[in-house]
Amino acid sequence: MSRAISVNASKPFGLQRVCQVLGFPRSTIYAVRARTADNVVPIIPGRRGPKPKMPDADLLKAIRDDLAASPFIGEGHRKVWARLRILSGIRVSRTRVLRLMREHRLLSPHRRAPGEPNLHDGRITTDCPNEMWGTDGVRIATVDDGMVWIFSAVDHCDGMCTGIHAAKIGDRFAALEPIAQGLLGEFGCVAADVGRGLSLRMDHGSQYTSDDFREQIxxxxxxxxxxxxxxxxxxxxxxxxxxxxxxxxxHGRIFSNLEEVRTAVVAFKDRYNRDWRLEKLGFMSPLEARQARLMKLAA
Incomplete structure (x- = not known):
């Protein structure tokens, strides 16, 4: 439009006047022209500041040579950087060595636990109740008693919470309490061999790996x-x-002391077993699923 000849003035009005009338920025037009021009070379962002004395390709080769010559395996970028500096006289930034080793997957492969991986390709649920229980502990804050512990035991079949216990000290004896509650509720006592055939799934916390805990179960x-x-x-x-x-x-509650926590978790255990609906149970509660199974066995 700016190049078109006006019929009345017999001359073009120019880009500036056209843009003023239309309220359109000229910078956008210039940018579009620059992008569409064939002779414009795109600007590729490069490294800011002075160029390093050793290019990345040469430094990468030195890193690979150092890793190949090292008598050790699983070393990180710090040792590579130090050997390049001390043995080869290559003075470069440590972060640059880290960047190159990360980009070319040369960092230590031993950041995860060594040995064969434990592939969890099965399932942890069981077909019948009282075949496996899971147990774990959590910590929460109170106003008067500070941090307190909550330990629980849950059946892997129907999700029934068989025991729950709150304690100030989360030691091995507190961790055993929900297991004892479950044995009393499901088997009627805590005598020797009362839980024969039952497995207990737990993590490697100090409570569960202690001698007292293992000997008791x-x-x-x-x-x-x-x-x-x-x-x-x-x-x-x-x-x-x-x-x-x-x-x-x-969450969302402020507990004054341990007794309030104990009251709340015991009430939740009963409410959970009675009313919490699990999708794996066909949206029945743990208590409903347990009762339905007993009725099926009795039929």
Whole structure:
């Protein structure tokens, strides 16, 4: 339009006047022209500041040579940077060595636990109640008593919470309490071998790996079943129960002392078993699923 000849003035009005009348920025037009021009070379952002004396390609070759010549394996970028500096006289930034090793996948492959991976390709739920229980503990804050512990035991079949206990000190004896509650509720006593055939899934916390804890569940006839290290999903039943416990009974509340916490978690245990509906049970509650199974067996 700016190049068109006006009929009345017999001359073009120019880009500036046209843009003023239309309220359109000229910079946009110039940018579009620049992008569409064939002779415009795109600007490729490069490294700011002075160019390094050693190009990245040469430094990468030196890094590969150093890793190949090292008598050790699994070393990180700091040792590579130090050897280049001390043995080869290559003075470069440590972050530059890190960047190149990261880009070319030369960092230590031993940041994860060594050994064969524990592939969790099965399922942790069971077909019948009282075949496996999961247990775990969480900490919450109170006003008067500080941090307190909550330990629970949950059935891997129907999600029934068989025991729950709140304590100030989260030691091995507090961790055993929900197991004892479950044995009393499901088997009627805590005598020797009363839990024969039952497995207990737990993590590697100090409470569960202590001699007292292991010896006590062995006395009850319960087989220890530890979750895989750094794979909390293998103790997913207890972990999911703890999440529900915190969301439904802990978060958003201020507890004055341990007794208030104990009252709240015991009430939640009863409410959970009676009313919490689980999708894996066809949206029945744990108590409804347990009752339905008993009626089926009695029929």
């Amino acid at each position: 062995k006395f009850w006839g319960i087989a220890a079943s530890y979750a895989f290290v750094a794979e909390p999903q293998t103790n997913g039943v207890a972990e999911r129960f703890n999440r529900t416990l915190k969301e439904q009974a802990i």
